[in-house]
Amino acid sequence: MIKRYCSVLLVSVFLWAYAGLLSAGALDDAVRRGVLKVGTTPDYVPFEMLDKQGRIVGFEIDLLRAMSRALGVELELIAVPYTDLVSGLMARKFDLIGSGMTVTQERNLKLNFSDSFIVVGQTVLMHPRLAGIISSVEELDDASYRVVTTRGTTGEAAAKRFLGAAQLSTVTTPEDGVQQVVEGKADAFIHDAPYNLIAMSRPQNSALLSLEQPFTFEPLAFGLKKGDYDSLNWINHFLNQIAQDGSYDRLHDKWFRDTAWIAEIE
Template sequence: MIKRYGSAVLIGVVALIHSALAQAGAIDDAVRRGVLKVGTTPTYVPFEMTDRQGRIVGFEIDLLGVMSQALGVELELVTVPYTELLPGLLANKFDLIGSGMTVTQERNLKLNFSDSFIVVGQTVLLHPSLAGKVSSIEDLDDASYRIATTEGTTGEAAAQRFLGAARLSRFATPEEGVHQVVIGAADAFIHDAPYNLIASSRAENRALLVLEQPFTFEPLAFGVKKGDFDSLNWINHFLNQVAQDGTYDRLHDKWFKDTAWLEDID
C-alpha cells in the first residue's frame, strides 16, 4: 500500500512539473532556450529596417537588444510579412511580436499587448499638385482622390475609416505606397507619423507635401500570446526600468533626433 501510494505521489509530482513547463510563458521559454525569438517585418522606418549590410536595425530592434541582454539570452529576429505576424506567434514560430504593432481592440482579442513603448499616429504624404487644395484628412474624403496605404496596417484601417469616399489602393510595403504618390499614380499616402516624416526627408521624396498633424492616436507595443501574463509582467517591468535609467531616452534620441543613420539604410 505504501509503495503504491508513493508511486502515485511521484507520478503526480511529475505530472505537475510537466504541467508547469507546458504553461511556462514565452519569456521563461526564451531563458530556458537561451534565445529570444522575435517576429518582425523590417520595413517600418525607424523602428525596424534593413541597412546596407543586410542587418535589421532600428529603434525597436535596439530595445529588443537591450531586453535580450537583460534576460541573458541571444536575440533572434524572425522576419515575416506583416500579415503573418499574428499567425506566426500563434504557431510558435517566435516568442513575441516586435514590429511596430499598434494596439487595437480587434488585435487585443487575439493576443495580449505589453505597455506601450511609444505613441504615434497616422499622417499624410501628398502629391505636390495638391498644394493649397488639401490641408486636412477631411479634404481627402472625396471620390476624386486616390489614396495609397500599406496592406494590413492601421494606416489602411484609418483610410477605410476616414476616407470612405476616396479610392483606396493597398501595397505590400510603405515604400511602394510612397512611390505611387511620387510618380503621380496616387494623390496621398497614409502611414504612421515617424515613417512619413523620415520618408519625406529622402531625396527622391522631397517634393512631397506633409500633413504633419497626426489624425489618430496609436500606441505601439510588444505582443505575446493571450494569457501569457508572466511574460507581460516581465516586459512591462523592463520597459519601466529602461524609461527610468535613461536607456530609453538614449535610444530614442539616436533614432528620432539624429538622422546620421539614414546614410546606412538601403
C-alpha cells in the same frame, strides 16, 4: 496499497511538472534556450529596417537588444510579412512580436500587449498637384481621390474609417505606397508619422506634400500570446527601468533626433 499510492503520487508529480512546462512563459522559454526569438517585419523606418549590410536595425530593435541583454540571452530576429506576425506567434515560431505593432481592440482579442513604448499616429503624404487644394485629411474623403495604404496596418484601418468615399488601395510595403504617390499613381499615402517624416527627408520624395498633424492616436507595444502574464510583467518592469535610468531617452534621440543612421540604410 503502498505501491498503488506511490504510482498515483508519481503520476501526480509528472502531471504537475508537465503542466508547469505548458504554462511557462515566453521569456522563461527564451532563458532556457539562451535565445529570445522575435518576429518582425523590417520595413518600418525607423523602428525596424535593413541597413546596407542587410542587418535588421532600428529603434525598436535596439530596445529588443537591450531587453535581451537584461535577460542574459541572445536575440534572434525572425523576419516575416506583417500579415503573418500573429499567426507566427500562435504557431510558436517566435516568442513575441516586435514590429511597430499598434495596440488595437481587435488585436487585443488575439494577443496580450505590453505597456506602450511610444505613441504615434497616422499622417498623410500627398502629390504636389494637391497643393492649395487639400489642407486636412477630411478633404480627401471624396471619390475623386486615390489613397493608398500598407496592407494589414492601422493606416489601412484608418483610411477605411475616415476616407470611405475615396478610392482606397493597398500595397505590400510603405516604400511602394510612397512611390505610387511620387509617380502620380495615387494622390495620397497614409502611414505612421515617424515613417512619413523620414520618407519626406529623402531626396527622391522631396516634392511631396505632408499633412504633418497625426489624425489618430496609436500606442506601439510588444505582442505576446494570451495569458502570458509573467512575460508581460517582466517586459513592463524592463520598460519602466530603461525609462528611469536614461537608456530609453538615449535610444530615442539616436533614432528620432540624430540623422547619421540614414546614410547606413538601403
